[in-house]
Amino acid sequence: MPRPAHQQQARTLDISGAFVRRTDLSGASLRGANLAGADASNASFRNADFQGAVLDGTILKGADLSGAKNLTVQQLSRAIVDRQTILPAYIDHDLLRSN
Template identity: 60%
Template sequence: MLFTTVRAVRDLGREPLGRVRSTPRLDLHGAFLRRLDFSEFSMRGANLAGADLSNASLQRADLKGADLRGTVLRGTDLTEVANLTVEQLMSAVVDDRTRLPTYIDAASLKDGLRGATDTGAES
């Protein structure tokens, strides 16, 4: 079953960046996707909320508009990812092993997380 799911994800996701996809929105919320290779996938608008992508590779993937709320990205390779925002990362679970794209400053991400933690503590 997992092999079929991964193959379907591969078929939906592999397309040239910038091309409009006519297939339905990719929904992998809550899925266990550790150590898988999603390099160069188009995951525009994908629902990855709560998915576990620990130690996965998303090199050169397109994450524009992807829902990363609660997505586990511990040790995940996000180098050269397109259209990833600090806001998306702040809603995900990252650690010091998570490899970020060069356009995202790890210090600003940590500051944002610290601010979110401080705000939550005062409430």
């Protein structure tokens, strides 16, 4: 039986250290999610919401982040990206250190 709305607890995704290569998380709410150390090479995060997500050491080589919402240069500077990583239009590759 579902809990009443006032009793439901917010849940956040924790895939720290997980192998999620080529996974399609397009449109996902990743608010507050822990993706630290996850291997998300070539994954699709199109239009996903990254507000408050932890990306420390997350491998995003070749990942598609186009249209991502609430993703910051600070978050991405803690992740591992390359020139094949597709960034949202509001973030320039030159602002990040390439690995």
